[in-house]
Amino acid sequence: MSAAGRQARATSADELCRQAYAACAGPAAGVALVAVGGYGRGELAPHSDLDVVLVHDDGLDLGDLGSTLWYPLWDSGRRLDHSVRSMTEVLEAAADLRVALGLLDARHLAGDPGLTLRLRTTMLADWRRQARTRLPELRALTRKRHGVTGELAHVSVPDVKEAEGGLRDAGVLRAIEASWLVDASTPALEAARQLLLDVRDEVHELAGRPSDRIGPEMWAPLAERLDLADAEAAQRHVRSLGRRIGHLSRLAWRRTDSVTTRPTGEKGRRTPALERVAPGIALSRGEIVLDAGTRPGDDPTLLLRAAAEAASRDAVLAPTTAARLVREGAALPAPWPAPARDALVRLLASGPALVPVWETLDEVEGIATFLPEWEQIRLLPHASPVHRFTVDRHVVETCAEAGALIRGVRRPDLLLVAALLHDIGKSSLHDHSVAGEPVARKVVTRMGFTDLDAEVVASLVRWHLLLADLATTRDPDDPATTAELLTHVPDAASLELLRALTEADAKAASAAAWTTWRASLVDRLVSRASSALGVDVAPVPPAEPVPVPDVVRREAGAVSVEVTPHEAGATVTVIAADRVGLLADVAGGLAALRVPVQAARAWGQVDAEGEWGVSSWEVPDAYLDAAVVRERIRRVVDGDQRLPGLSARADDELPPIVEVRADASRASLVLEIRTSDRPGVVHRVLTTLAGLGLTVASAHVSTLGPQAVDVFYVQEVGGVRPSEERAAAAAHAVRTALGG
Structure with a gap:
């Protein structure tokens, strides 16, 4: 089938309608027979209805024309969806969005062409005039339909017309385009729409009736009709078309929402402002x-x-x-530069976005361009019916789920990369976990991670099904079950990574794959394994000493600020005489400039002339002025700088996690904080600790997409480790300050 075949069917139907109108002696003025919907576009599938409207001027008596016109059409064996309406009645019926969408494609068949032109002109004018109210209604109607039909790219029995990414959505995009509010039509959309129309034609022929659903038994014959290799190739073809139309639809709706929510009197710029x-x-x-x-x-x-x-x-x-x-x-070099690796982790940590x-x-x-191995699983159907997505989309959903779990692991970056690669071996005919292990090791090494990190990720890919399998098929309380788990998971850090990956993988598969019962079994086994492993916290290596500028040594209260630009922003290095609250003041100066902190590290240095506080801050602004930063820090110290408050935590954000790592250091209290990355978090934490009279011996701040993972080594003045009571008070104060 092809566009030529559809046009031939439409041409044949047009001739039939014109003959029927002539046989009924239909008038040449004041009355018109009009094709609407898919027939109006000239896109008839083999078993499509003929959608026609007999329109007439108000007050005109048609006699028996309206009742006799349809008989020759019925006698021809064609399926008919018809109505007779005056011009006013047509416009009233267009209050129904489905009717309005069909009328946007009105095409003249017989009778008065001037009346058809007037109908089209009036409908388009009304649609454009009411677009700001009608498009949100259409958006709600579309979402409701998607909730019933699912995504063409993923559902097991897809509907090529009604599913998300199907022909109905392509028609909706034409309606958005007709509103003149958003450019929704693209060559890619039209190409995908035409190919999906070809698929629909073949589905009609295979079904022998007007059905748009592709059952499992239809993929092989559909592949033959479309000249594709096999049933899997047919699935990939159809689902790729649905994915493209769905993507373009979601993009168009986001742009439409942006326009329709803008105040009516607000005029857009000809050239949008760049921030x-x-x-x-x-x-x-x-x-x-x-x-x-x-x-x-x-x-x-x-x-x-x-x-x-x-x-x-x-x-x-x-x-x-x-x-x-x-x-x-x-092209990215191998190994990747650090900014590329950090950007990938931030991308993967962004949750549903x-x-x-x-x-x-x-x-x-x-x-x-950065993950050529992706092609192995792109659009690959899942063999298991428990999965609601194709393999590639399941992997992305796993990353999104993992983004909500990174607060519970010490190496969030490794969790996210393992989530990205956990099913990379699915295209293999062998056990995908075994096949994926060497691929993951190769990819992670290319990304610039250390050999040890590459081994951790490769092991997670190899054993990502182990925890769920043992927990659900073996007795979690049996020591032999724990022993088998620990054979492949050698340390506490790997265990917490595997636990998080297991949950993310299951949740991404389907709601039924991660139940309260299954989670309880997994957690019981993890608890047993954790007890067997004990606490295993690696010490943080000391920072390399940096030269202290002469001005800081000579002048009391002097602060040195150096800004070093690089490809991803800049490194801001601040050095001053160490004191309680120094880090809080530096964070306050950056907060006053509304500079986001992507990562930071702080430490103390001691030499013959004194004790110095050194901090290094990674920021996205390569053009930051060191003198301006220094001045803002001075104003914070003097109390002359108004500081922005901590932005409110959104209702759907998880509360902050503030934990005391009791065995992580003998010299310091180690506070580990995992929270949403909101402006002012670092400043609020440091100010809270300074208010308690505590000093920060070293700080390790990192931002992963929307999440912040910060570790502070805290001491009493004089370098004494805080007592358990002070540790508990500090954790409570920080938790309260962050809105927990």
Whole structure:
């Protein structure tokens, strides 16, 4: 089947309708026979209805024309959906969105062409005039339909018309385009729509009736009709079309929402304003784009950094920007530079916001630029019916689920990368865990992780099903079960990573895969294994000493600030005489400038001339002025600087986790804090500790997408380890300060 076949069927139906109208002596003025919907577009499938409306001027008496016209059409054996309405009645019926959408495609068949033209002109004018109210209604109707039919790309028995990403959504995009509010139509959309119409034609022929659902038994004959290799190739073809239309639909709706929620009197700029959010990257009307003057070929990390910015801000990664970065961007070296690795981790840590950004990367073939192994699982159907997604989408959903669990592990980056790679061996005919292990090791090494980290991730991929299998098929309280688990999971850090990966993998599969009962069995086994392992906390290596500037040594209260730009922003190094509250004042100075802190480390140095506090802060602003930072710190110290308060925690955010790692250090109280990355978190924690008279011997701050994982080594003045009572009080105070 093809567009030519559909047009031939429409042409045949047109001739039939014109003959029927002529046989009834239909008038040439004041009355028109009009095709609407798919027939109006000239896109008839083999068993499609003929959707027609007999329209007439108000007050015109049609006699028996309306009742006799349909008989020759029925006698021809064609399925008919018909109505007779005056012009006013047509416009009233258009209050129903389904009717309105069909009328947008009205096409003249017979009778008065001027009346058909007037109908089309009036309908389009009304649609554009009411677009700000009608499009939100259409959005709600579309969401309701998606909730019933699921996604064409993933459901086991997809409906090529009604499912999300199906032909109905393609028609909705045409309606959005007709509103003139958003450019929703693209060459990619039209190409996918035509190919999906071809699929629908063949489904009709195979079913022998007007059915749009593809049952499991239809994939093989459908592949033969579409000249594809086999049933799996047919699935990949159809699901890829659904994924493309679904992605374009979600993108168009986000842009539509942005327009319809804008105040009516607010006029948009001809050229949208650019807000620089990172080196080379800007935000424009909710979309991540390239900053003015940025050359993609100069920075191989740009694609990943742009994707990370979009996901962490829940913004759109502009497809044209992503496509340009793929087309013109420089190749990543092996091993990756640190900014690329950090950007990938931030991207994967972004929770549900990861999914649409990853879809954009997939659509522009950007994933292959940093993860060529992705093609092995792209659009691969799952063999197990428990899975609600294709393998590639399941992997992305696993990463999104893992993003909510990174507070519970010491190496969130390894959890997220393991989630990305846990099913990378699915295309193999052998055990996918075994097949995926060497692939994961190779990928993680290429990303620039250490050999030890690569072994941890490879082991997680190899044994990612072990914990669930043992917990549900063996007695979790049997020492032999614990012993078998610990044969493959040698330490506490790996155990907590495996526990989090198990939960994320199950939740991404389906709601039935992670029940309260299953979670309790897993947790019981993990508890037994943890007791057997004991506490295993690696010491933090000491920082390398840095030279203390002469001005800091000579002048009381002097602060040295040095800004070192790099490809992902800048490193701000601050040195001053050590004292209680120094770090809080530095964090306050950065907060006053509203500079996000992506990572930080602080430590103390002692020499013959005194004790010095050194801190190093990673920020996304490569153009930060050291003198301005120094001045803001001085104003904070003097009490002249008004500081922004800690932004409120969203209702759907998890409360902060503040834990005392009792055995992590003999010299210091170790506070580990996991919380949503909100402006002012570091400053609030440090201010709280300073208010208790506690000093920070060293700090280790990291931001992973929307999550902050911060570790503070805290002492009493004079270098004494705080007592248990003081430790508990400090943890409670910090938890309270963060809104816990």
